[in-house]
Amino acid sequence: MAWEGRENMGKRDWLDEGIAVLAAEGSQALTIERLSGRLGLTKGSFYHHFAGMAGYQGALLDHFEKVCTDRYIEELEALPSEPTVMLDRLLDMVLASQEQGLETAMRAWAQQDAHAAAMMTRVDQARIAYLESLWLRHGRDATESRHVGQLLYAILVGAGHMLPPLSEEDLRAAYRLVLDRL
Numbered sequence: 047m048a049w050e051g052r053e054n055m056g057k058r059d060w061l062d063e064g065i066a067v068l069a070a071e072g073s074q075a076l077t078i079e080r081l082s083g084r085l086g087l088t089k090g091s092f093y094h095h096f097a098g099m100a101g102y103q104g105a106l107l108d109h110f111e112k113v114c115t116d117r118y119i120e121e122l123e124a125l126p127s128e129p130t131v132m133l134d135r136l137l138d139m140v141l142a143s144q145e146q147g148l149e150t151a152m153r154a155w156a157q158q159d160a161h162a163a164a165m166m167t168r169v170d171q172a173r174i175a176y177l178e179s180l181w182l183r184h185g186r187d188a189t190e191s192r193h194v195g196q197l198l199y200a201i202l203v204g205a206g207h208m209l210p211p212l213s214e215e216d217l218r219a220a221y222r223l224v225l226d227r228l
Contacts, residue, residue, distance in 0.1 A: 055087060057095040060102070061109040068106070069148035073155035073162070076103065107165040110152060115169050119176050129184040130225060133177075133198070137221060140202070141214050149206050174199050194228060 063085055067075050078092050078099060085091075096102040118139050122132050156166035178195030182188065201220055205212035212220070 055085065055091070057105070058109075059085065060092065060095055061106055064102070064106045065110065065113070065148065068151045068155070072151050073158070076106070078102075103159075104161060107162060110148075111165055111169055114148070115172055119172075129180040132180055133221075133225065136180075137218065141217070149203070153203075153207075170199070197224065 060081060063081055064076060067080060067084065076099075078089050082089050082092055092102070096105060118136060121139065122136055126132070127135070152162065152166060155162040157163070174192075174195045176195075177198050178191045181191035181194045184191075186194070198221070201224065202217070205217050205220070
């Protein structure tokens, strides 16, 4: 990144860089020194936007929730379609924008930190509830819709934890198999 424009970097830049560090190196790598070094900014710039590392981590958790959950739901709801088309589009969006390792890093952080665990619980519940709502729109009953939402989400989470992680092609095939059977 060229020096011009660095003075215009804001809070979002710090948060986006935190997402990149988290995905690549895990929560233990989230330090002011690492972030400021990667951005080419001073620690003073960090403190201009955040009240210390605890404030930054809280903002980062909120940012993850907005960017990696709320944004997808908002985009899908802006262009409603048939529920199965929306499920396909959701999978496309998730696969196209997912930082390699980010979900795994977030879940590892949630195992060690109560704030991260609370956020990840909210995220999981919101994602499952949205999948459930799509299945309800498909004309299914509430119990089946809840289980389908849980199943579809469990496939995605599980696929990311396999070693090696399930390929995009195999993940799509697994979803197609489940949806076709339902």
